[in-house]
Amino acid sequence: xxxxxxxxxxxxxxxxxxxxxxxxxxxxxxxxxxxxxxxxxxxxxxxxxxxxxxxxxxxxxxxxxxxxxxxxxxxxxxxxxxxxxxxxxxxxxxxxxxxxxxxxxxxxxxxxxxxxxxxxxxxxxxxxxxxxxxxxxxxxxxxxxxxxxxxxxxxxxxxxxxxxxxxxxxxxxxxxxxxxxxxxxxxxxxxxxxxxxxxxxxxxxxxxxxxxxxxxxxxxxxxxxxxxxxxxxxxxxxxxxxxxxxxxxxxxxxxxxxxxxxxxxxxxxxxxxxxxxxxxxxxxxxxxxxxxxxxxxxxxxxxxxxxxxxxxxxxxxxxxxxxxxxxxxxxxxxxxxxxxxxxxxxxxxxxxxxxxxx
Amino acid sequence: xxxxxxxxxxxxxxxxxxxxxxxxxxxxxxxxxxxxxxxxxxxxxxxxxxxxxxxxxxxxxxxxxxxxxxxxxxxxxxxxxxxxxxxxxxxxxxxxxxxxxxxxxxxxxxxxxxxxxxxxxxxxxxxxxxxxxxxxxxxxxxxxxxxxxxxxxxxxxxxxxxxxxxxxxxxxxxxxxxxxxxxxxxxxxxxxxxxxxxxxxxxxxxxxxxxxxxxxxxxxxxxxxxxxxxxxxxxxxxxxxxxxxxxxxxxxxxxxxxxxxxxxxxxxxxxxxxxxxxxxxxxxxxxxxxxxxxxxxxxxxxxxxx
Numbered sequence: 001x002x003x004x005x006x007x008x009x010x011x012x013x014x015x016x017x018x019x020x021x022x023x024x025x026x027x028x029x030x031x032x033x034x035x036x037x038x039x040x041x042x043x044x045x046x047x048x049x050x051x052x053x054x055x056x057x058x059x060x061x062x063x064x065x066x067x068x069x070x071x072x073x074x075x076x077x078x079x080x081x082x083x084x085x086x087x088x089x090x091x092x093x094x095x096x097x098x099x100x101x102x103x104x105x106x107x108x109x110x111x112x113x114x115x116x117x118x119x120x121x122x123x124x125x126x127x128x129x130x131x132x133x134x135x136x137x138x139x140x141x142x143x144x145x146x147x148x149x150x151x152x153x154x155x156x157x158x159x160x161x162x163x164x165x166x167x168x169x170x171x172x173x174x175x176x177x178x179x180x181x182x183x184x185x186x187x188x189x190x191x192x193x194x195x196x197x198x199x200x201x202x203x204x205x206x207x208x209x210x211x212x213x214x215x216x217x218x219x220x221x222x223x224x225x226x227x228x229x230x231x232x233x234x235x236x237x238x239x240x241x242x243x244x245x246x247x248x249x250x251x252x253x254x255x256x257x258x259x260x261x262x263x264x265x266x267x268x269x270x271x272x273x274x275x276x277x278x279x280x281x282x283x284x285x286x287x288x289x290x291x292x293x294x295x296x297x298x299x300x301x302x303x304x305x306x307x308x309x310x311x312x313x314x315x316x317x318x319x320x321x322x323x324x325x326x327x328x329x330x331x332x333x334x335x336x337x338x339x340x341x342x343x344x345x346x347x348x349x350x351x352x353x354x355x356x357x358x
Numbered sequence: 359x360x361x362x363x364x365x366x367x368x369x370x371x372x373x374x375x376x377x378x379x380x381x382x383x384x385x386x387x388x389x390x391x392x393x394x395x396x397x398x399x400x401x402x403x404x405x406x407x408x409x410x411x412x413x414x415x416x417x418x419x420x421x422x423x424x425x426x427x428x429x430x431x432x433x434x435x436x437x438x439x440x441x442x443x444x445x446x447x448x449x450x451x452x453x454x455x456x457x458x459x460x461x462x463x464x465x466x467x468x469x470x471x472x473x474x475x476x477x478x479x480x481x482x483x484x485x486x487x488x489x490x491x492x493x494x495x496x497x498x499x500x501x502x503x504x505x506x507x508x509x510x511x512x513x514x515x516x517x518x519x520x521x522x523x524x525x526x527x528x529x530x531x532x533x534x535x536x537x538x539x540x541x542x543x544x545x546x547x548x549x550x551x552x553x554x555x556x557x558x559x560x561x562x563x564x565x566x567x568x569x570x571x572x573x574x575x576x577x578x579x580x581x582x583x584x585x586x587x588x589x590x591x592x593x594x595x596x597x598x599x600x601x602x603x604x605x606x607x608x609x610x611x612x613x614x615x616x617x618x619x620x621x622x623x624x625x626x627x628x629x630x631x632x633x634x635x636x637x638x639x640x641x642x643x644x645x646x647x648x649x650x651x652x653x654x655x656x657x658x659x660x661x662x663x664x
Contacts (some may be wrong), residue, residue: 103402217611231487232487345629357428357614
């Protein structure tokens, strides 16, 4: 199943990030949980942790955290597919977490060692992709919606119709280049569940997109926000984090999750099987879910936190920003993608190929 | 030069590293991909080689064949356009004063000093709606309008009320432009190599005997440059056929090439066996096209002799 990262980095950070991924891991034998060495290997997205979080954690526990960066879920998955090269804590997005659970790549979490679970908001405690949170805990979440240029669009584009089923903005639209995301949101627009797996219905979505194709300028691979910023398109389907970046540069850009609802994503904290320091990993996850530490992270990276205690500490510029926290009514209509097996993935890819070839 | 039979040690010392390299980094990985193309998916990460032909059966579906055809058209167009632009360039370099030649050749190779991704992004900056081409056109539009209002025609709005930028990016033309831009040096260099060896007295003889410039070019220069034309065309056609970055970044909703489909199988679709089958099908088709071409040229050569 496809999942381009919520914050598919811009090309600038991507180029820097690829170079920054270094090895430097230790493979010391683990000699019992109590006598774990004071080290931890954290595999994370770029710019996705508080400025001082790692140093603060060392101050509290004495554990040295070394952080490696990955650019997208495919990279994370590929690295762990053939066995864990030495990571203790990883940050997969929900459907990749589910894929890893299915493939038995994650270690069951010991909830008694993570008391800060109590800080997490209720709706995040029992997701479909990990019932009972046995293998993963929520880190940050967000949505896929419409980024748009206010001066070139009539009012607020609060329906997916503007992108999926209308010639009103012909030639000024970009959709994501992510097959499953585009088809799933198309299901939402037609009033079906996001994870609709009926081939006939998905076929209908594909037909609608084929009809809409002449009006779509591009399926943006990694750069919908850049296209919006440079005036190439006026509406783009994008991850909220990417649009937030360009909203800071251009006041004419805004973001909305349409009334039909959209895709909700969640990045999770998990411990891969074979982690050399599982005890430290539990302590680290517990620390990240702490109210103060969580607030410091959210304040720095500006993503929505699932940590209710941390959110309570934040200023209203953050908690009141609709691009970070859509209204409860909209969230109620959003859904997370679940992993639906090989046949579904193949069907999605075939339909996507068909849309491109039509 | 001594035969390798008489000096087997030298032969082995020189021949072993490239052979090992070829084996380890080309043939073995390729064989693995070939084996994978007969595998079936078992769950999320596991694959089992069962000797199934189902991946190939899926790959010869009309949907994918249509994309193969489209990729061949894109690559063919790229080759033709590269030849049309590359031939005069190669000819000009050959006929340039000797001291300039090295510099001109260097200019042809210069783009290779920059990474493909960066060159493609540079092309985006040139072609996009608010890119350099449109900025230039808009400047001319403004100047023309200024002249018009100077002679009292400004109110007529002869050039339209607002500058309409050209849509140069995100369509199939942009893909071909990008592919030509990337592959042109592969055409120019072999052409230069074969044109440089061309005996100029042959052209003079043709002209002396009354051939027009064009006629001399067609009947003397082109046939003698044929080896260069053929190797240049192959060098452009094959990599162009396998491009995925260029259609990804410059193409619109209609520009999917077969390599994009293959790339997706190894990433988002997580279907390595099908991706392997598609890769090998592409390779077989390429071999087939080359074999046909060789057969054809042998036959025409035979006719020429008879």
